[in-house]
Amino acid sequence: MDAQIKRGLLDILVLAAIKDEDSYGYSIIKDLKPYLEISESTLYPILKRLEAAELLTVRSAEHNGRLRKYYKITKAGLLRLDAFADEWQEVMRIYNYVTRGEDKNDEA
């Protein structure tokens, strides 16, 4: 996948991973694996960026005698996901335009 497109999608995917419940780094990586491979070193700056943009918040909670950081989506983060869904309709229109007539070409 194109690096620019992937970069944009990663932010959205990370937000989507914490949309329903708070999550932590390791779990986010595992949850996203079926959709897009994301390395640990890639996730960290994304989390920092999303936190700086106030799209998520961080809290520490105890887990098995150690502290683990949990990421929680904010209202702004949820709005960002809604905006992405709206934008995607536009992307699909462009996709349909770009791939128009390909089925006919394949059949021929």
Next chain:
Amino acid sequence: MTKLEFLKELGTHLPSMASEDKKKVLDYYAELIDDYTEDGLSVDDAIEKMGGVDTIANSIKNEIAQKKRNGFISSLSKTAFVSLCTLLGIGAFAGGVVLICLSVSCFAFGLSAIALIPTGIAFFFKGAFAAGFFTVGGAFVLAGLSLALAVSVFLLFKYCRAFRRWLLKSGKECDDK
């Protein structure tokens, strides 16, 4: 390699990082190793899965370099950027008022200079040389002031436009985050 050895080595790869930021990064990787080992992996396997110390350190360095390239505005949160824009907006309004005042003054001084020159010449014809010199001199002073103000207005307008372009570009960067 133990978790502590890994974290110590990673820390030595990031000498230019602020200690607070470095601690956050090391905490993040310590947590990941704990999660991996909790999931059944050895520390060595966890480190290998994450790409090893060099890869991780390079990735962090690249991110820092990218941040520096993006500049000050990109590092601001949206709220901070909006606050900064509000302050700058107030400044821009005051600047606009000053610009208008300078333009009006420039116009007024220019007109006065034009009006005073024939008046001065008329004094010369009437033989009132002192009044003539004084009036023509005053006209030149006003013309000079008018010219200086015109240059100031031009430069101010030019820098305002450059500032507006920078602000729009920065706003877009902040929005893209």
